[in-house]
Amino acid sequence: MAVLEIHAIRSRMDDRIKYALNPEKTSCIGFSNHNGLPDTLTDAVNCFCDTAYEQMEGTKSYFGKTGQVLGYHFIQSFKPGEVTPQQAHEIGRQFAERCFGERFEVVIGTHTDKSHLHNHIIVNSVSFTDGHKYRSTPETFYELRRISDEICRTHGLSVIEQPKHRTGKHYAEWIAENEYRPTIRSAIREDIDVVLMQVRTLDEFWEHLRRRGYEIRVNPNRKYVAIRPPNGKRFIRLKSLGDAYTPKQLANRIAAGRGAVVENIRKIKVRRKQLETRKKYRPRNPFSIPRGRLTLRGIRALYWKYVYTPVYCPVRAP
Structure with a gap:
């Protein structure tokens, strides 16, 4: 099963490409790829990984379309334990070639640093064949997701039969949520x-x-x-x-929580009424004589004894 996400790139496309091709995340000793970096699960379509950014920028400059959306970042995530790193990379490469291979430059990096394997696919927004920009719409995204599911089926993977239509997230928000940082x-x-x-x-x-x-x-x-x-x-x-x-x-x-809210309001009103009607106590003078008691006891009795008991002073004759 592969879950597909898309994020528009509006700045620092070079950082996205570096992140996708990071050797520490894509390391795979002995893996042979077509246009990628040695010993890594990386590859490229219509360009080379080590010069992908320069080639994409050259295409945009040639057709005079260097502003607005610079590219698109696709993330293809797999269920833990369902695919091998090599198989996940092959699925990502087939997806890139089938969807963008005729018109756009693409780089693919398979990250193995998480429990779930996932492909980072960076697509140039400008076509190198005619200079037209790729327009991402809900319709085009659903078609790409259908192709991704079809490729997964051919590899014997499960797919989500009735996926929910969710709105896309900004890439910075997606990164922050995955790192458990507030947004x-x-x-x-x-x-x-x-x-x-x-x-x-x-x-x-x-x-x-x-x-x-x-x-x-x-x-x-x-x-x-x-x-x-x-x-x-x-x-x-x-x-x-x-x-x-x-x-x-x-x-x-x-509507579902209205009953609980009404009950909370009722409890608050009852509590306030109890506070208003309860008997108020004032602090008592510790040295005063309590009403209804004619005898004193304890330290209070000893205190009053020393206060009112006359002191006997014998008078000596001159």
């Missing part, structure tokens, strides 16, 4: 989860978010609801946070 979207999800436990309606949910410093953009002329966190630079669509954070799903989650 702006993870912080927003945490705030939303906390607020959902305190509200009974969707309107209350928006109001609580505003109190936390969020800006809400709900416009009938716009298809998606977007929010901007405190000190945030731009608005983020709720649907980009995941399937559980769309307005429809938020309303369903609020």
Whole structure:
């Protein structure tokens, strides 16, 4: 089974290529490849690994398309223990040749440093044949995923029969999540989860978010609801946070937890009423005589004895 992800590259494409071809992550002594680096699970299509970045930049410069999206980073991950490193690399190479071999330069690096083997496939955004740029859309991605599944079947691997349609992630966010570092979207999800436990309606949910410093953009002329966190630079669509954070799903989650919220509010009101009606005690003077007691005991009795007992002083005759 291979899971396919795609990330657009908008800066430092050279770093992506270096990361994909990192010898420490792709090391495989004695592995023979076509256009890759010696003793590594690396390969290239329509270019060579050691000069891939220069060739891709030369193609973009030749056609005058050096801005915007520089390339695409595909990650093809396999189920642990299902494939060998060589087999995973062969699947990634076949995928690159079949999908991009006729028009684009591609490098492939198979990483073996994790429990799950995965291919990093870097594709130039500009075609070396006609200068046209590759346009990534949901339709093209589903077609690429279909091809990836087809290649996996030919190698006897399992595939996900009904994959969920998930929105793509920025590469920096993907790296941060894999390294268990917080991201702006993870912080927003945490705030939303906390607020959902305190509200009974969707309107209350928006109001609580505003109190936390969020800006809400709900416009009938716009298809998606977007929010901007405190000190945030731009608005983020709720649907980009995941399937559980769309307005429809938020309303369903609020409805499902409404009983618990109402019960919590009732308990808080009861507690406040108990605090208002309970008997208040004032600190008592430790040296005062308690009402209803005519005799003193303990240290208090000894204290009053020394205070009021007259001291006998004999008078000597002159």
